[in-house]
Every structure is written in C-alpha cells, then in structure tokens.
Amino acid sequence: MNELQKDADWWRGAVIYQIYPRSFQDSNGDGVGDLPGITRRLDHVAGLGADAIWISPFFTSPMKDFGYDVADYCDVDALFGTLADFDALVARAHGLGLKVMIDLVLSHTSDAHPWFAQSRAAREGARANWYVWADPKPDGTPPNNWLSIFGGSAWAWDARRCQYYLHNFLTSQPDLNFHEPAVQAALLDVARFWLMRGVDGFRLDTINFYVHDKHLRDNPPLPVEERNDLTAPKVNPYNHQRHIYDKNQPENLDFLCKLRAVMEPFKAAAVGEVGDSQRGLEIAGDYTRGDDRMQMCYAFEFLSGNSLQASRIADVFGQVDRLAAEGWLCWAFSNHDVQRHISRWSLSDAAAKVYTTLLMCIRGSVCIYQGEELGLPEAEIAFEDLQDPYGREFWPEFKGRDGCRTPMVWQSDNRNGGFSEAKPWLPVPSSHLPLAAGSAEANPAALLHHYRRAIALRAAHPALRIGAQGAMQAAGDVLSFVRSDGDARLFLAFNLGDSPASIAAPAGRWKALARDLGCAERSAGQVSLGPWQAVILENIG
Secondary structure (H helix, E strand, O other): OOHOOOOOOOOOOHHHEEEEEHHHHOOOOEEEEOOHHHHHHHHHHHOOOOOOOEOOEEEEEOOOOOOOOOEEEEEOOOOOOOOOHHHHHHHHHHHOOOOOEEEOOEOOOOOHHHHHHHHHHOOOOOOOOOEEEEEEOOOOOOOOEEEEOOOEEEEEEEEEOOOEEEEEOOOOOOOOOOOOOOHHHHHHHHHHHHOOOOEEEEEEOOHHHHOOOOOOOOEEEOOHOOOOOOOOOOOHHHHEEOOOOOOOOHHHHHHHHHHHHHHHOOOOEEEEOOOOOHHHHHHHHHHHHHOOOOOOOEOOOOOOOOOOOEEEHHHHHHHHHHHHOOOOOEEEOOOOOOOOOHHHHHOOOHHHHHEEEHHOOOOOEEEEEOOOHHHOOOOOOHHHOOHHHHHHHHHOOOOHHHHHHOOOOOOOOOOOOOOOOOOOOOOHHHHHHHHHHHHOOOOOEEEEEEHHHHHHHHOOOOHHHEEEEOOOEEEOOEEEEEEOOEEEEEEEEOOOOOOOOOEEEOOOOOOEEHHHHHOOOEEOOOEEEEEEEEEEEEEEO
C-alpha cells in the first residue's frame, strides 16, 4: 500500500487477528507452521473482516521459548522460511486489505544472540554494558531479591564475567540494558528494518519490562490480599512481590517516545503488552496518553481466570475511566499465553456468541486469537507431549501454555486437521476436529459466522469503532452502556446470565439492530432479554 494513502489512525478501533506461526499452517511437511502457510490461509482472516494480523515471533531463535528468545532480530528462522517468504506474506496481506503487525521482543534476547556472546566475554568492550550485569553480594548470593516470571531468582551466574546477569524470564533470555544508549539505538534500528520491509506496526512484548532500576533496589513484599494471577499463575512466588523496581520505570517513556518517532513517517502503530498485576490499566493509560507514545496497550483484565460477569466488566471500565481515560486500550479474551476463554469461562455456544458481540461493541481496539472464531476449547496436553518450559516448571498445578497453542484445524476429515501432513509439533485434539474451519463454513449456526457478523457490525458503525462510551451499568446479569459518535447514539445491553431479564428501554425513538446476531427487539417501555441475549438500539430522533 502507498504510505501516502494509509490512514494514520487505521489502528483505532481495529480488529487484529493474532497468528501463532508454529500452529497456523505447515506448508513444507515438517509438522511446524511457517510463513508460506500463513500466506496460504490469509483469505480466512480477510474473510472474517479483520483489519490487521499480528504474527508472533518468527525471528532466528534457538526456540527455548519458541521465538520469544531472539538470536537475530533481522532475519527469519529457517523453521519458518526466509525473508523472501515474509515479503511475499506482506504483499499478499496488503493485497487483501490487511495490515501486518509483528511481535517485537525488545526487553531481552536469547543467550545465543551475538550481542550477549560479546557482552559476557569480558567486563570491558564495546557491548560489555549491553546487558544487566551485577556483582554478587559479599556472601555470593544475587544482588537483590528480584524474581523471574518463569520461577526462581531473576539472576543467573556467569562464570566468564564472575557476575550475575538479569533474566526476567528463562535463564537463556538475558535482559538488555536500556540504560545504555547504544542498546536503544540498536533496537530502534531493528524497528526501522521491519518498517522498511512494509510492516504496519508492532506488538511489543512485555513493554513495561524494558527499563530496570539502575540502583537494583529490592522489591517490597506484596500483601496476601493484593495478590492475583493476572500475569503469573498463583503457584508462582513472583506474585509475592510488588514489582516497583524490576520493571515499570519512568525512563521507559523516553524510549517509547523515540520508538513512536521512528514509526510516525510510516504511519505505523504499536500495541504494547503490559504485564503487571496491580497497575496494568494505569500503566497502559500512561503509555498511550497523548500523541507521542504508543497508540495502544493491553493489560490482562479480560485474559485472567476471573469470570466475566456484568459487574466485573463495569468495574474494569470504571477503572479505565479513572486511570486511562486519555489513552487507548486493546481488548482480548484469548491469546497464546492463557487458557482459551471458551474453557476458561466454561462458555456455552450462546454465551460464546454474546461475549463475541460484546467484544466488538466495547471502546478500544480488539485482538482475536486464531481458533477462537471456531470456538476451540483448551486442549489437554499430556506431560510427555508438553513443550512449554513454563508448564514443565509448574506442572501439574499450572500446565503451561501449550493447551492454547495446538495447531489450527482446517479440515474435519484429516487427523491433523489439515494443518500438516506430518506429525504436528503439538498434537491436534480429536475434540477440535468437528470444529474445523471447513465444517464451520458449511454450518450457518457456527460461531465463525457470528464473528463475521459481529465484526461487520463494528465496521458499519463508527460509534462502535471509534466513538465515545458512556459509563457502564450492571444490574444483576445485565450490562448496559451507550456508544456515540457525533449525532449517532447506540444503546447496548447484554444479558450475561442463564435467566431471562428485562430492563427499561431508553427514552426516545430507537430502532433495533443486529437481529442477525440474535439481538432482541425493543417493546414499549422495556426490553426483554432471553438468557445470553443482547439488544442494540440505534437512536432515530
């Protein structure tokens, strides 16, 4: 697409389809998805009505964390293809009207990255300060109490330098030192490299982890009553600390402004992943406020195990109004790191459909994760088939992330779901096969068609895509609110329960929308909602 023709605000209210490349489509018969496979299946994404794709990492990597451990930021791992394959993917996506966002992992690299090899070689040298190194305490223990999300201390001993290095994740994922100007310059060059290849934006992994406290102060303990599992499973002692020094540093904003300046000439956009269990929405609002920071961020409020009741949704958006009113949030129910929401919230078909409608009607942008449009449940993975190091560390209380990463199912009559002719890297559950895309296409009642209609509704009404949102009201199981854009006003109510409910109809003249989504009609003075039913009314004067 000609950059002059690209709307700089294309991201606002966009529907972004996340692709986990290992599991989308295998094109060469090795059991692992790849870039040509993605290109082959882009018609499916465009057919949903999505605005953009987000591709999880495909860079050169030893794959200890499946691409989130980068060994070369500017090349494609041979497992996924070549740079030419990526260029072909971008061209096809743009031809279908899809923007392309890629997952940049800037907080850390793989220990196989040449930068780290050079940094650990000696305490003096051009890249000696590119990672976070620290001397031990006098008794030989780590320099402070910081913990890794993947378990244990966030510090690993390196015998070459006789120092500890920081790793917020695996020991093979050393953290870059953002207090070093050369590190920031190198990472901005990485962004330029991909922008020059035609990408339209970035998903920024662990955006609030970039900068650490240069004084390496201990994190204070977190009271038991404030602990939750938004960013780490309950069995992980990571939840026992208030993470005020190992991440969330004010200097982070300086780097984000530099990154935004690099993106601006390309009219590119970024969505940042904010991993913080106590201040996620506040940080997301801070990182997206104004026009010189990131365009979008998401926190974990709707990705947690907490049931999504009307009162909880209203509470979350009340927090957004207080903490992030000047920012822009991106919402998702599922992704590659959490249990699929169909299983997480034990949703019936009717519940899955009304939550889909709701997702497309709330203020912000939206991410949907491959397979959720098919209603895929979480897969049960035997320990011997487990690939995720996170799951192997905390099994069986936490089974890791492989259950949401199993291959996409395209055909019901193929034991591997049409994903690959070879044994897939993760098994395809037999329970997923009847839900394959091909079968869904032939079933008018399938969730897939509901997603298409809900996305089309969002696209047809600027009030839903970019409009203002009034305060949410929760009355029992019914959530209601108003969206508006200029003179256009929509009243929306969602019954998120198993019993019928009725609410007072708004005053004035309204017409009912979205009957094809199963939405209710308005009768004199009230709206009657069946279990798991919505109503969407448009003001007509």
